[in-house]
Amino acid sequence: MPERVEIAIAVLVLIGILVSSGTMYYTATVMSNVSTVSTDLSTLTESVGNLTDVVSDLATITGNLVQSVTGVNASIADLKARLAEIEASLAVRETLIVGTTDSVELTLDPAQAYDYFGWCIMQQIGSTLISVKPGSATGADFVPELATSWNSSADSKIWDFTLRQGVKLSDGTPLTANTVKYSFDRTIELIPSIPEGAPATGNLGYDLIFNRTEVLSTYKVRFYLNFAFSPFLGILSCRASGIVEPKYAPIAQVNYTAGNARASTPLASVGPYVLARWERVGARDIEIRLDANPNYWNLASGYPKLKHIIFKFYPDAATLRLAIEAGDVDMAFRHISPTDVLDLQNNPNLRVWWGSGAQIQYLCFQTKRAPFNDTRVRVAVAAALNRPDVTETVFLGLAKPLYSIIPPGMMGHTEAFKKLGDANYTYTLNLLAQAGYNAANPLKFQLWYESSGHYPSSPDQALLYKEALTDPALGGVIQVDLKSADWASYKKNRDDEIMDAFLYGWYPDYVDPDDYAFLYWAGWLHINYSNATQVALFNQARATTDTALRTQLYAQIDAMAVQQCSVVPLWVSGAWAVTKPSVYGIYLDITQDMRYWLISK
Amino acid sequence: MGLRTYIVTRILLTIPTLLLLLTTVFLIMRVLPGDPVALHFEKKATPEQMEQMRHLLGLDKPLWEQYIDYLWGLVDVGYFLAHGYPNLGKSMQVTSEDVGGQIFSAFPATLELAIYSMILASVIGILLGVVASKSYNSVLDHLIRGSGTVAYAVPVFFLGIVLQLIFGVYLHWLPTGLRINPSVEPPATITGLYTIDSLLEGNIIKLFESFKALALPSLTLGIVLSGIFIRLTRMNMLETLRFDFVAAARARGLKEGTVTYGYALRNAFLPILTMMGLQFAMLLGGAILTETTFSWPGLGRYIVTRINFRDYTAIQGAVVMFGLFVALVSLAVDILYAYFDPRIRL
Numbered sequence: 001m002p003e004r005v006e007i008a009i010a011v012l013v014l015i016g017i018l019v020s021s022g023t024m025y026y027t028a029t030v031m032s033n034v035s036t037v038s039t040d041l042s043t044l045t046e047s048v049g050n051l052t053d054v055v056s057d058l059a060t061i062t063g064n065l066v067q068s069v070t071g072v073n074a075s076i077a078d079l080k081a082r083l084a085e086i087e088a089s090l091a092v093r094e095t096l097i098v099g100t101t102d103s104v105e106l107t108l109d110p111a112q113a114y115d116y117f118g119w120c121i122m123q124q125i126g127s128t129l130i131s132v133k134p135g136s137a138t139g140a141d142f143v144p145e146l147a148t149s150w151n152s153s154a155d156s157k158i159w160d161f162t163l164r165q166g167v168k169l170s171d172g173t174p175l176t177a178n179t180v181k182y183s184f185d186r187t188i189e190l191i192p193s194i195p196e197g198a199p200a201t202g203n204l205g206y207d208l209i210f211n212r213t214e215v216l217s218t219y220k221v222r223f224y225l226n227f228a229f230s231p232f233l234g235i236l237s238c239r240a241s242g243i244v245e246p247k248y249a250p251i252a253q254v255n256y257t258a259g260n261a262r263a264s265t266p267l268a269s270v271g272p273y274v275l276a277r278w279e280r281v282g283a284r285d286i287e288i289r290l291d292a293n294p295n296y297w298n299l300a301s302g303y304p305k306l307k308h309i310i311f312k313f314y315p316d317a318a319t320l321r322l323a324i325e326a327g328d329v330d331m332a333f334r335h336i337s338p339t340d341v342l343d344l345q346n347n348p349n350l351r352v353w354w355g356s357g358a359q360i361q362y363l364c365f366q367t368k369r370a371p372f373n374d375t376r377v378r379v380a381v382a383a384a385l386n387r388p389d390v391t392e393t394v395f396l397g398l399a400k401p402l403y404s405i406i407p408p409g410m411m412g413h414t415e416a417f418k419k420l421g422d423a424n425y426t427y428t429l430n431l432l433a434q435a436g437y438n439a440a441n442p443l444k445f446q447l448w449y450e451s452s453g454h455y456p457s458s459p460d461q462a463l464l465y466k467e468a469l470t471d472p473a474l475g476g477v478i479q480v481d482l483k484s485a486d487w488a489s490y491k492k493n494r495d496d497e498i499m500d501a502f503l504y505g506w507y508p509d510y511v512d513p514d515d516y517a518f519l520y521w522a523g524w525l526h527i528n529y530s531n532a533t534q535v536a537l538f539n540q541a542r543a544t545t546d547t548a549l550r551t552q553l554y555a556q557i558d559a560m561a562v563q564q565c566s567v568v569p570l571w572v573s574g575a576w577a578v579t580k581p582s583v584y585g586i587y588l589d590i591t592q593d594m595r596y597w598l599i600s601k
Numbered sequence: 602m603g604l605r606t607y608i609v610t611r612i613l614l615t616i617p618t619l620l621l622l623l624t625t626v627f628l629i630m631r632v633l634p635g636d637p638v639a640l641h642f643e644k645k646a647t648p649e650q651m652e653q654m655r656h657l658l659g660l661d662k663p664l665w666e667q668y669i670d671y672l673w674g675l676v677d678v679g680y681f682l683a684h685g686y687p688n689l690g691k692s693m694q695v696t697s698e699d700v701g702g703q704i705f706s707a708f709p710a711t712l713e714l715a716i717y718s719m720i721l722a723s724v725i726g727i728l729l730g731v732v733a734s735k736s737y738n739s740v741l742d743h744l745i746r747g748s749g750t751v752a753y754a755v756p757v758f759f760l761g762i763v764l765q766l767i768f769g770v771y772l773h774w775l776p777t778g779l780r781i782n783p784s785v786e787p788p789a790t791i792t793g794l795y796t797i798d799s800l801l802e803g804n805i806i807k808l809f810e811s812f813k814a815l816a817l818p819s820l821t822l823g824i825v826l827s828g829i830f831i832r833l834t835r836m837n838m839l840e841t842l843r844f845d846f847v848a849a850a851r852a853r854g855l856k857e858g859t860v861t862y863g864y865a866l867r868n869a870f871l872p873i874l875t876m877m878g879l880q881f882a883m884l885l886g887g888a889i890l891t892e893t894t895f896s897w898p899g900l901g902r903y904i905v906t907r908i909n910f911r912d913y914t915a916i917q918g919a920v921v922m923f924g925l926f927v928a929l930v931s932l933a934v935d936i937l938y939a940y941f942d943p944r945i946r947l
Contacts, residue, residue, distance in 0.1 A: 326769035
């Protein structure tokens with residue numbers, strides 16, 4: 001073979017070897033890669049497997065998470081429902097339902113309203129310049145309300161009041177001295193057209209007391225009085241001095257407007273509550289609802305404690321008692337009878353609150369004709385009365401015998417009538433004998449009492465007074481004919497002066513002896529009694545701020561009253577309220593006011 | 602005569618009856634001694650104020666003019682449409698309030714109580730009466746008769762208080778008074794009947810509370826009134842069950858229930874219907890004792906308070922409306938009577 005061919009073959013073989021080597025190398029490499037890839041693939045597969053496991057785990061976790069979230073959502077829903085329940089229960093606890101037998105008599109206008117319940121509502125929704133401190137024992141602890149400070153001239157005929165700034169009326173305008181002046185000017189201007197109103201002559205006599213009101217500056221007002229009047233602060237704290245909002249207080253009287261609570265009172269809505277609802281049927285209240293007032297001048301104090309007060313009205317004490325026992329109402333106030341309240345005291349589901357009272361009852365004699373135109377006869381009958389018997393038997397000790405027209409706790413209270421005693425038959429017989437009365441010629445008269453429930457337990461009282469006056473120890477010297485009339489007829493009989501002797505009662509307009517002492521000769525009692533000396537002492541007492549002198553003067557009035565017996569004090573009531581145990585913050589003080597904004601549950 | 606003719610005739614005959622009633626009330630209020638204005642004011646007002654009141658009430662006009670005004674006020678459709686109640690004058694106590702408005706605000710409470718009381722009285726009385734008649738002279742019959750007598754004899758206020766004690770005070774199941782739970786706002790006034798207004802409002806809670814409040818007073822009145830219906834139903838059923846058509850119905854194989862309620866009771870029902878009408882009319886005047894016991898603010902309590910306040914125009918208005926209710930209910934009963942018994946129309 002030629003050499004070239006051998007070389008070519010060698011080259012080819014070499015090339016072949018190279019190619020083969022390369023191929024093999026390549027193949028090996030590829031195989032290696034493949035192997036690597038396989039390994040990687042395996043790894044990958046493994047990883048994928050792992051990943052799958054992870055994903056599976058993730059799915060499981062996600063599933064659990066979803067379940068947990070669902071559970072959480074359910075829990076949240078539960079929580080919301082429970083929160084709503086709690087809120088609902090809180091809302092119920094934020095509402096006080098009060099049962100009462102009272103009713104607003106006419107209106108909630110300070111120029112006219114002269115009934116206990118009307119004044120009660122007015123106190124919750126309006127404000128006066130000053131008020132009596134809750135829990136006061138004397139009724140003379142005055143605290144600022146719409147006025148922050150005050151002072152008077154030396155003769156007490158000029159009074160300056162500095163008003164609280166920042167108090168707004170319902171339309172956003174500030175309550176200023178002009179508002180105060182308007183309130184008092186309006187009240188006095190309405191007196192001739194509202195003769196039965198509280199400020200009227202014969203009641204509080206604002207037109208006799210006030211001379212004029214003057215605006216000194218935006219927040220300073222001055223009152224000029226016709227005479228020095230020491231109970232002036234007491235007058236200013238009573239509901240007849242409520243500050244009105246001119247927009248709702250035209251000079252013409254504002255009456256109840258059905259379906260419009262706001263238009264039904266001219267009072268400025270600056271008190272703790274607003275009148276949210278006032279439903280009446282046939283001039284009797286069905287429901288009154290008070291809502292917390294965001295415009296209340298004293299919100300910073302944390303009052304009112306309760307957001308809503310709902311008054312429900314019951315026809316008599318028996319139905320009211322059933323309502324509080326059944327739990328239909330949270331609180332029963334005015335009137336629960338003494339028998340019922342003592343019984344309810346033993347009820348573990350109820351709580352009875354006790355307080356001092358200032359409601360008094362007294363016996364009046366018609367002095368213009370026989371037999372009571374003879375002072376000896378009046379004194380004789382007064383001495384034969386047995387007060388403790390009445391207070392224990394009828395009121396079960398919840399009223400106290402009263403021996404002065406001024407109730408205990410008030411300045412000027414004495415025990416003057418104790419001088420005559422109770423059931424003092426020896427003294428009675430002596431006096432009647434002097435007046436010509438004996439068994440053969442007995443003293444005969446009619447004793448009247450009110451029979452429609454205006455005064456508590458009148459029939460029972462009258463019966464006991466008669467028993468005392470016709471006691472066998474008197475030997476038949478006194479003969480009493482009991483007579484009764486419903487309230488409207490009773491007042492008419494009083495005015496017609498046909499009742500020989502009659503039982504009458506009194507609540508304080510303001511807590512001051514000035515509001516009581518005049519009862520011995522009050523013209524509206526029509527007993528035709530007058531005593532210039534007593535009146536002079538009375539006027540002197542109201543003209544001085546010297547407490548010691550006033551006390552002395554009222555004692556003198558009492559002493560004369562014992563000698564004359566035109567009007568004989570009988571008893572003074574206590575005060576009580578019945579509530580569920582969850583109710584707190586009730587003050588029953590001498591003012592007889594129920595301050596609902598202090599109450600909490 | 603046909604039913605329609607009968608109805609028209611009865612309506613026309615009711616008019617002179619009403620006129621007689623209204624005239625009598627008018628005359629009585631003005632003939633009685635005493636000046637109502639002076640009595641109302643009890644000498645507290647000045648002569649000028651009393652004159653102003655007389656003018657407001659139209660008492661300063663001649664009697665014939667007052668009479669025309671009085672009648673016109675009742676038929677003045679324009680006034681009725683504008684106010685929703687007839688013109689019965691102004692209240693003497695609150696002179697800005699219409700007596701018609703006062704009466705019509707108190708009336709729904711009385712109407713609601715009357716309706717449910719009458720339903721209960723009728724159902725209890727008629728059912729027990731039928732049962733008693735069916736078990737004549739048995740122990741059950743005597744028991745039912747005795748219960749009916751006791752039910753009618755027991756004073757309504759006493760029964761009311763007993764139910765209040767049991768269900769209200771001891772069991773705390775039902776409220777002792779008022780028209781609705783004090784913590785629940787009353788439904789918006791549409792008809793004035795809380796149950797109907799709650800339904801119209803779609804408020805189940807208010808509906809439930811309204812029925813709860815109605816339960817005791819309507820049960821009290823219902824039990825007392827059922828006594829009459831028990832005896833009346835029993836008596837009439839005993840008589841009717843003796844009739845031949847009842848035997849014939851039984852002979853035809855009708856079920857006893859059908860015979861009793863479908864045949865006998867239908868025929869015995871007419872006197873019961875008359876009594877239902879009379880009792881319902883009386884209830885519309887206001888069940889004073891029941892309303893007082895359950896603090897129900899209806900016409901009964903309204904009239905009592907108006908009397909206490911010497912509000913003569915309100916008293917007159919209430920008497921007039923009561924007379925109208927009785928006349929209207931009597932008319933309705935007569936018409937129903939004629940519907941059930943065609944012989945009446947002859």
